[in-house]
Amino acid sequence: MKKRAIICLLLAMVSGVTACTNSSPSSVSNSTSNPDGKKSTLVVFEADSLMVPFAQIQKEFEQANPDINVEMQAHGSIQVIRQVTELGQDVDVVAVADDSLIPMLMYQTKMPDGQPYANWDIMPATNQLVLAYSSTSKYADEINANNWYQIISRPDVRLGFTDPRMDSVGYRTLMTLKLAESYYGADNILDDTVGKYFSMPITANEEDGVSTIHVPELLEPTADHMVLRGAQMELLALLQSGDVDYTIDYKSTVIQDGLSYIELPSEINLGDSNFAQNYQTVVVKLDYQRFATVNPIFGGLPIVYGMTIANNSKNKDAAIKFIQFVLGPEGQRIFNDCNQPELIPPQCDNISALPDSLKPLFH
Amino acid sequence: MAVIPRIARAARSYLVRRRLLVVFSVLSLLIILFVFIPLAKIVFLSDKVALWQALLDPTVMKSILLTLYAALITAGIGFILGIPLAYILARNTFPLKGMVEGLIDLPIVVPHTAVGIALLFVFGRNFLLGKWFNSVGVHFVDSLAGIIIAMLFVSVPFLINSAKDGFRKVDVRMENVARTLGASPWQVFHRVTFPLAWRSIMAGTLMMWARGISEFGAVVILAYYPMVTSTLIYERFESYGLTQAIPVAAILVIICAFIFIGFRFILQRDKKRD
Numbered sequence: 355m356k357k358r359a360i361i362c363l364l365l366a367m368v369s370g371v372t373a374c375t376n377s378s379p380s381s382v383s384n385s386t387s388n389p390d391g392k393k394s395t396l397v398v399f400e401a402d403s404l405m406v407p408f409a410q411i412q413k414e415f416e417q418a419n420p421d422i423n424v425e426m427q428a429h430g431s432i433q434v435i436r437q438v439t440e441l442g443q444d445v446d447v448v449a450v451a452d453d454s455l456i457p458m459l460m461y462q463t464k465m466p467d468g469q470p471y472a473n474w475d476i477m478p479a480t481n482q483l484v485l486a487y488s489s490t491s492k493y494a495d496e497i498n499a500n501n502w503y504q505i506i507s508r509p510d511v512r513l514g515f516t517d518p519r520m521d522s523v524g525y526r527t528l529m530t531l532k533l534a535e536s537y538y539g540a541d542n543i544l545d546d547t548v549g550k551y552f553s554m555p556i557t558a559n560e561e562d563g564v565s566t567i568h569v570p571e572l573l574e575p576t577a578d579h580m581v582l583r584g585a586q587m588e589l590l591a592l593l594q595s596g597d598v599d600y601t602i603d604y605k606s607t608v609i610q611d612g613l614s615y616i617e618l619p620s621e622i623n624l625g626d627s628n629f630a631q632n633y634q635t636v637v638v639k640l641d642y643q644r645f646a647t648v649n650p651i652f653g654g655l656p657i658v659y660g661m662t663i664a665n666n667s668k669n670k671d672a673a674i675k676f677i678q679f680v681l682g683p684e685g686q687r688i689f690n691d692c693n694q695p696e697l698i699p700p701q702c703d704n705i706s707a708l709p710d711s712l713k714p715l716f717h
Numbered sequence: 718m719a720v721i722p723r724i725a726r727a728a729r730s731y732l733v734r735r736r737l738l739v740v741f742s743v744l745s746l747l748i749i750l751f752v753f754i755p756l757a758k759i760v761f762l763s764d765k766v767a768l769w770q771a772l773l774d775p776t777v778m779k780s781i782l783l784t785l786y787a788a789l790i791t792a793g794i795g796f797i798l799g800i801p802l803a804y805i806l807a808r809n810t811f812p813l814k815g816m817v818e819g820l821i822d823l824p825i826v827v828p829h830t831a832v833g834i835a836l837l838f839v840f841g842r843n844f845l846l847g848k849w850f851n852s853v854g855v856h857f858v859d860s861l862a863g864i865i866i867a868m869l870f871v872s873v874p875f876l877i878n879s880a881k882d883g884f885r886k887v888d889v890r891m892e893n894v895a896r897t898l899g900a901s902p903w904q905v906f907h908r909v910t911f912p913l914a915w916r917s918i919m920a921g922t923l924m925m926w927a928r929g930i931s932e933f934g935a936v937v938i939l940a941y942y943p944m945v946t947s948t949l950i951y952e953r954f955e956s957y958g959l960t961q962a963i964p965v966a967a968i969l970v971i972i973c974a975f976i977f978i979g980f981r982f983i984l985q986r987d988k989k990r991d
Contacts, residue, residue, distance in 0.1 A: 440959070582942065592841075595837040595841025598858075
């Protein structure tokens with residue numbers, strides 16, 4: 355019995371070691387031409403809100419490209435990029451929920467050889483913010499498109515809020531709440547829903563018609579009203595368990611999770627490019643030096659997703675195939691099935707820097 | 718002149734005689750270094766100024782104290798609820814015993830984010846236990862109670878398994894002798910079994926406490942605030958970067974090192990005294 359257990363253990367170890375030695379060359383060299391039939395690995399880091407469509411894309415992409423093994427990881431958008439630029443993770447494709455993060459954090463950050471981490475930005479998708487809730491949320495029978503901001507201001511309502519220092523939903527929520535003030539002609543929506551519930555409050559000041567929202571260095575909730583989390587995904591679980599009553603989130607993920615929601619007006623939901631000028635009247639600023647080289651200011655813009663290939667990618671050929679797949683008919687069908695709105699046609703900020711095989715996608 | 722070959726021969730024969738010890742020592746050294754080097758790197762490579770700042774940062778100290786305290790309460794609850802089960806498992810056979818033992822091991826293997834969500838779906842306000850606790854004013858989201866149930870779930874197997882082994886090692890004949898001398902079952906447990914199994918129980922409690930201190934995945938789902946140290950390290954890392962996260966980790970490592978080495982020392986000393 356004992357002997358058999360030890361033999362099993364040793365066998366497992368040996369097979370583990372051989373598996374490691376087999377797979378490591380593929381992740382190091384990643385030759386896309388596979389004369390020996392070995393799979394190459396493609397590493398994709400995506401925003402949390404893309405998790406559902408990207409899981410399906412992964413499945414179909416691997417079926418269509420049996421020589422490529424896709425490894426995916428989802429994080430808040432800011433974290434997706436920091437995994438590449440600060441932690442030195444080997445990532446091939448980066449896909450984030452805010453296209454402006456790629457120029458802000460990847461063009462301006464240099465790799466050890468002095469080159470930027472990326473120099474083009476493809477925009478494949480859009481989204482809009484809605485107010486998510488469940489049937490057991492407090493005042494669920496009362497809430498509607500006209501009174502939602504009053505209800506989420508009530509101290510006995512538990513409002514889920516994502517840390518704006520980590521996740522794009524967080525700073526976009528602040529923008530929507532600020533925009534709601536002028537839209538509804540109510541002065542203190544930002545303060546009453548979120549701002550005053552922290553030991554160092556989130557405040558806003560107005561200058562030349564632009565409201566700047568200041569996020570302090572320390573975010574510590576002071577009342578049960580405020581349920582803060584580092585990632586929006588965790589809030590959706592709390593919403594389903596009844597421990598959060600409402601949270602502002604992307605429409606696509608709310609639908610994917612089967613939650614109830616209230617549509618917010620186009621003027622404030624950051625989802626309609628016709629109101630881009632209106633969105634520009636708000637800006638979110640982190641009140642401390644957050645990144646070594648970059649001081650980020652998040653401008654009010656229509657929600658557009660961004661996607662790029664990191665310049666230190668070790669498997670550029672597979673990465674290009676992946677982006678072609680996402681922008682191609684299969685990717686678009688999957689986006690549609692997952693209620694993830696596409697940007698039609700997809701855009702690119704720097705076509706001349708694109709790999710040649712991606713250029714034809716942008717005329 | 719023949720000194721050097723003689724020494725070499727002596728050394729060789731020593732190595733041959735103690736071959737087992739030599740091989741085992743080399744392997745042991747490898748695993749010790751594997752554990753030691755990363756921890757030492759956290760402590761010694763973190764910027765001295767940042768380390769000092771973190772030490773003086775009230776948020777850091779508050780969080781470390783909260784973590785030690787919450788894990789201690791957790792270990793106390795585990796002690797009260799886990800020891801009876803450990804005793805039953807060690808002394809009795811009953812149908813499905815194997816299943817119970819397997820079930821107790823499960824928290825070690827289930828991914829901790831899944832544990833957090835599972836607990837949320839039992840202790841959340843929409844669910845049975847959560848509803849009941851809510852009616853008496855206890856809730857588990859962003860509260861000490863949430864931290865404790867998360868820690869309890871992932872750490873209690875360590876105590877139960879260790880105490881079970883301890884009880885098994887106690888000779889049943891000793892218990893029988895005590896019974897024939899007129900001790901009641903409670904007296905036997907209290908005066909004979911428990912003291913004899915004490916060292917395993919203490920080691921298990923210590924492991925449980927330690928496991929509680931280190932828990933992150935399950936805690937962060939239930940309680941982002943009040944912030945335990947693992948969450949604080951995560952938050953510092955996510956919002957400021959590695960340079961701010963490492964000193965906090967270093968302080969936790971140093972404090973835990975003192976506590977655990979101290980406990981081992983005490984247990985060892987007691988052993989000598991026995």
